[in-house]
Amino acid sequence: xxxxxxxxxxxxxxxxxxxxxxxxxxxxxxxxxxxxxxxxxxxxxxxxxxxxxxxxxxxxxxxxxxxxxxxxxxxxxxxxxxxxxxxxxxxxxxxxxxxxxxxxxxxxxxxxxxxxxxxxxxxxxxxxxxxxxxxxxxxxxxxxxxxxxxxxxxxxxxxxxxxxxxxx
Amino acid sequence: xxxxxxxxxxxxxxxxxxxxxxxxxxxxxxxxxxxxxxxxxxxxxxxxxxxxxxxxxxxxxxxxxxxxxxxxxxxxxxxxxxxxxxxxxxxxxxxxxxxxxxxxxxxxxxxxxxxxxxxxxxxxxxxxxxxxxxxxxxxxxxxxxxxxxxxxxxxxxxxxxx
Numbered sequence: 187x188x189x190x191x192x193x194x195x196x197x198x199x200x201x202x203x204x205x206x207x208x209x210x211x212x213x214x215x216x217x218x219x220x221x222x223x224x225x226x227x228x229x230x231x232x233x234x235x236x237x238x239x240x241x242x243x244x245x246x247x248x249x250x251x252x253x254x255x256x257x258x259x260x261x262x263x264x265x266x267x268x269x270x271x272x273x274x275x276x277x278x279x280x281x282x283x284x285x286x287x288x289x290x291x292x293x294x295x296x297x298x299x300x301x302x303x304x305x306x307x308x309x310x311x312x313x314x315x316x317x318x319x320x321x322x323x324x325x326x327x328x329x330x331x332x333x334x335x336x337x338x339x340x341x342x343x344x345x346x347x348x349x350x351x352x353x354x
Numbered sequence: 355x356x357x358x359x360x361x362x363x364x365x366x367x368x369x370x371x372x373x374x375x376x377x378x379x380x381x382x383x384x385x386x387x388x389x390x391x392x393x394x395x396x397x398x399x400x401x402x403x404x405x406x407x408x409x410x411x412x413x414x415x416x417x418x419x420x421x422x423x424x425x426x427x428x429x430x431x432x433x434x435x436x437x438x439x440x441x442x443x444x445x446x447x448x449x450x451x452x453x454x455x456x457x458x459x460x461x462x463x464x465x466x467x468x469x470x471x472x473x474x475x476x477x478x479x480x481x482x483x484x485x486x487x488x489x490x491x492x493x494x495x496x497x498x499x500x501x502x503x504x505x506x507x508x509x510x511x512x513x514x515x516x
Contacts (some may be wrong), residue, residue: 213396220400223443224407231411348415349439353422 215325219342222269222323227346229266230276230319234348236261237278237302237317241352242309252309255286255301259294262319269321271295279316280308291319302352311352318347391498398495398502405444405508409490412440413510416469417486421514434469437488441467446493458489458509466491477515487511 240253258278263271275289280302288294302309322341416437420428434454441447446466455461455468468489477483489509497504 209393216400220404227408227411227440227443231415346443347439349436350415351419351422 211326219323219325219344222321223344223346225266225269226274226319226321226344227348229262229269229274230317230346231348232265233258233262233276234315234317234350237315238350238352239354241302241311241313241354242304242307243311244354252300252304255288255294255297255299258301258317259288259291259297262317263291263295273321275320277316277318278302279318281313281315282306282308309352311354313352314349315352316347316349318345320345394496395498395502398498401492401495402502402506402508405490405492405506406510408441408444409488409508409510412437412467412490413486413488413512415440416488417484417512417514420471420486421484421516425516428471430469430471433471433486434467437467437469441490444490444493446491455489458487458507461489461491461507463491463494474513477513479515481515483513483515485511485513 237253237258240257242252255278259271259276262274262276266274271292272290274291275287276291276294278286278288278301283303283305286294286299286301288297300309302313302315307313321344323344324341416433419436420430420433423429431454438447438451438454442449444466446463451465451467453465455465458468458470461468468487470487470489472485472487474483474485487509488511489507492506492508494504495502495506
């Protein structure tokens with residue numbers, strides 16, 4: 187009788203412990219995902235804001251104008267603590283030219299190509315720029331999903347975008 | 355002492371054992387709603403906070419666009435578009451929503467976002483300013499009576515010079 191009671195305690199703990207652990211990991215991972223998304227959204231917003239304040243009119247007023255891809259990429263990387271530049275893909279889109287893709291962002295940290303391009307007055311005040319960031323969020327939650335491999339972390343694509351008008 | 359207690363337990367009458375089992379069921383019944391509500395509360399509050407942060411970002415984006423445009427060409431519809439761009443990550447906005455509600459009171463599940471503007475003759479620095487307000491209604495969540503509503507309507511405003 188006593189042996190049976192002990193066995194049922196272990197069984198009960200197993201039945202309750204696994205879902206509890208799953209819930210706990212879920213809360214951690216979803217919180218981490220939300221934090222990563224909002225950090226990414228903030229970072230692309232900072233990058234777009236920086237570009238919108240450094241248009242062609244900026245240099246004529248004595249300030250630094252004619253920024254390059256590396257300047258915007260640097261701003262985005264600096265504004266995204268905890269998300270390495272090697273894990274973010276960023277697309278810089280100006281009014282006319284094709285998009286500049288930084289996949290990952292770290293490849294653009296030394297790119298001295300002017301952006302937004304001066305051709306077709308794409309860096310003139312009033313023109314729109316769009317910066318889109320994508321982060322592959324890898325979660326340990328996948329480990330406990332039945333059918334997945336033991337250490338197979340699935341990836342969820344988190345995407346954030348910022349659209350702004352060049353001011354100066 | 356231990357031995358005698360175990361001995362007593364092994365020889366306990368059937369009615370006593372049944373009573374203990376009943377107590378366990380009662381305890382579980384009393385605890386279950388609390389545990390359920392704690393998880394539901396965490397889930398709802400998470401959605402609410404996400405909506406709050408996103409609405410803050412949306413009102414800034416809409417406001418920046420609106421006040422940076424020439425006064426004569428200020429476009430409230432385009433401001434709505436900028437706000438929606440930021441709110442695209444919300445489950446009831448996504449790519450399905452392309453217009454805003456006419457007023458904050460008119461937000462619903464089909465058009466969960468409203469953007470309104472009002473001119474202020476004297477802002478914080480005494481100069482004319484514009485107040486931009488974004489209202490966003492969350493997806494229906496699990497309500498907790500007297501604590502958490504089924505749907506939260508978030509309103510955030512910014513005031514920009516101009």
